[in-house]
Amino acid sequence: MTPSESNNSNTFEADGYGLEILLPNIVVLAIPENKRSAIAPVHLVVQITNNTSEPFPVSFDDTFIPELVNSDGQTLQGLFVINEQESTNQQQPQQQSWIFKLKRLLLKLANFNRQEDTKSINSWLVQPGRDTGVWLDGRLFWQNNLLILELPNKNFSFDFEYFRPRTYYSFHALQPGHYQLRFIYFNKTNSNYNNESSAIGVTNLSQIKSSHPATPFVNFHLIQPMEPNGNxxxxxxxxxxxxxxxxxxxxxxxxxxxxxxxxxxxxxxxxxxxxxxxxxxxxxxxxxxxxxxxxxxxxxxxxxxxxxxxxxxxxxxxxxxxxxxxxxxxxxxxxxxxxxxxxxxxxxxxxxxxxxxxxxxxxxxxxxxxxxxxxxxxxxxxxxxxxxxxxxxxxxxxxxxxxxxxxx
CATH class of the missing domain: 2.60.40 (Immunoglobulin-like)
Known part of the structure; x- marks a missing residue:
């Protein structure tokens, strides 16, 4: 693989396809109020452009590993989380445990009974000269007085595998200030990795950065709302x-x-x-x-x-x-x-x-x-x-x- 920067500084091109997070140059995210019900959605779209002469396969099982860098140039460690939404509900730990086990059982049954035509539903071809968008909808919220940015590693916006666990990367203890974000892209068809691996990219981020394509970094600011009303x-x-x-x-x-x-x-x-x-x-x-x-x-x-x-x-x-x-x-x-x-x-x-x-x-x-x-x-x-x-x-x-x- 020989990645190269395209003429557009916001687009990265590798193996004939371009990757880009669709955001303007200035991005501001208001920090939500520090209370349980204050959860701010963070909508992101990664655009994949096929610049080759052949159709390019894209799947809902393709994986996007977020890399977050703070204003000091430090790469923040993301925590891999499965079904994070359950931990924010008011449930007892024992209740969370059996719900999670039940969902894992349903997942295995769904995968066991999956037919070949499901693959055609969960994947599509990007024709030469065309592009497609991948929706990565995260959220910004507080937990235990820590500001958390949670970003999915897959496109769950049109999820046909209803029992598939939601998987995220969670960045904790964020502060107001300037950040940079990019996604490292694993194409299910073209990448040699175990798609069911749970914590891909958590411990070997430096290794995968050199072997897989990624979007360019985009800048964003976390800003505290202004007083007196915080609106x-x-x-x-x-x-x-x-x-x-x-x-x-x-x-x-x-x-x-x-x-x-x-x-x-x-x-x-x-x-x-x-x-x-x-x-x-x-x-x-x-x-x-x-x-x-x-x-x-x-x-x-x-x-x-x-x-x-x-x-x-x-x-x-x-x-x-x-x-x-x-x-x-x-x-x-x-x-x-x-x-x-x-x-x-x-x-x-x-x-x-x-x-x-x-x-x-x-x-x-x-x-x-x-x-x-x-x-x-x-x-x-x-x-x-x-x-x-x-x-x-x-x-x-x-x-x-x-x-x-x-x-x-």
């Missing part, structure tokens, strides 16, 4: 804050087609010396967590595609702030459950369903890759023209704000 973070003089004026939502009695509108949005304050333009078109992604710390599954779709307009890229002068509220609604569902629907500026929408009368935490992740954006402008003769301007690019995961759903 905002600031990076390079720019402050981001999730805003929700009403935190206790009293819903009317259930009726057919009842819709309850809520106010939720993002405030951006420009504390720099330069005017800055921000993108509100397809850049905000909501994240919802229950009172028990359970990350709520998010769905999405689109009925139409709307072209960006100049109003989607507001300009903030030095010292000014811009506020943007999304169209958000709560809808009744059956069995006293609700759906939260949030409409995007590009014509799409997000939703969280099966919500109950309870306490939740919500935030937005702002992510803009492009430093220049184009939009439609209506001229004097109502002729649509395209204009472009520089916009602030980066990713900021804002702190959560808490709200309650009550009923009359």
């Amino acid at each position: 905002a973070v600031e990076v390079n003089g720019i402050r981001f804050e999730t805003i929700m004026p009403e935190r206790v939502l009293t819903l009317p009695r259930k009726k057919d087609n009842t819709i309850f509108s809520i106010q939720i949005g993002l405030r951006i304050t420009n504390n720099t010396q330069d005017p800055l333009r921000f993108s509100l078109w397809s850049t905000l992604t909501p994240e919802l967590v229950g009172a028990d710390g359970q990350i709520q599954q998010r769905g999405g779709g689109s009925d139409a595609v709307k072209a960006p307009k100049e109003s989607d890229f507001p300009l903030a002068m030095p010292g000014e702030c811009i506020e943007f509220f999304l169209e958000a609604k709560l809808l009744w569902q059956k069995l006293d459950q609700f759906k939260l629907l949030i409409v995007r500026k590009d014509g799409g929408y997000w939703w969280f369903d099966q919500l109950k009368l309870a306490t939740y935490q919500i935030r937005f992740s702002y992510q803009e890759f492009w430093e220049t954006r184009q939009w439609i402008e209506y001229g004097r003769e109502s002729i649509e023209q395209m204009r472009s301007s520089k916009v602030w690019s980066g990713r900021v995961d804002t702190p959560f704000v808490e709200f309650q759903l009550n009923k009359l």
Whole structure:
């Protein structure tokens, strides 16, 4: 294997395929509150590009070993964990033990009865000149007063092996500051290793780094939310804050087609010396967590595609702030459950369903890759023209704000 850096500094190429963590140059993760229910999802995507002339096999069993480096240049030791989600539940150790053993038994039975066609479900071919994304969804949380970053080593987002244990690498006792992250890639088809090995990469990281391809390092910052309310973070003089004026939502009695509108949005304050333009078109992604710390599954779709307009890229002068509220609604569902629907500026929408009368935490992740954006402008003769301007690019995961759903 002869790996080499491609022309794109963010992409690593080896054996004719490129690896890249899809993140902007500036990445900020807000540190969650130090309490049991405060769990912040960390969504990462590794893009694999096939630059060869032959199809390239990719599998859900492919393994990604995270390598995390702190601001002192020290590589942090990751702890390999199986079914970490059980350890955060309020269960007795004996109960955890028998649940784990039962899942291991079900796993063995599932693997024993697996048919050949399952392999075709769990793997796919990336055609020449095409790419594919691998979702590695981690989380940031506190445990025993230690800040922990937990990153999966496989793609569990579309898991067809329902009894497969979740496996993670857990980095403990993190501090606010600057970090670098990359993933070392083990392709199940092309790598010579035992895929069922439990702790691959924990003790021999230095050895596997020289023999397997990896993504380039990406930079990110862990930032403590700002006082007094802890709802905002600031990076390079720019402050981001999730805003929700009403935190206790009293819903009317259930009726057919009842819709309850809520106010939720993002405030951006420009504390720099330069005017800055921000993108509100397809850049905000909501994240919802229950009172028990359970990350709520998010769905999405689109009925139409709307072209960006100049109003989607507001300009903030030095010292000014811009506020943007999304169209958000709560809808009744059956069995006293609700759906939260949030409409995007590009014509799409997000939703969280099966919500109950309870306490939740919500935030937005702002992510803009492009430093220049184009939009439609209506001229004097109502002729649509395209204009472009520089916009602030980066990713900021804002702190959560808490709200309650009550009923009359």
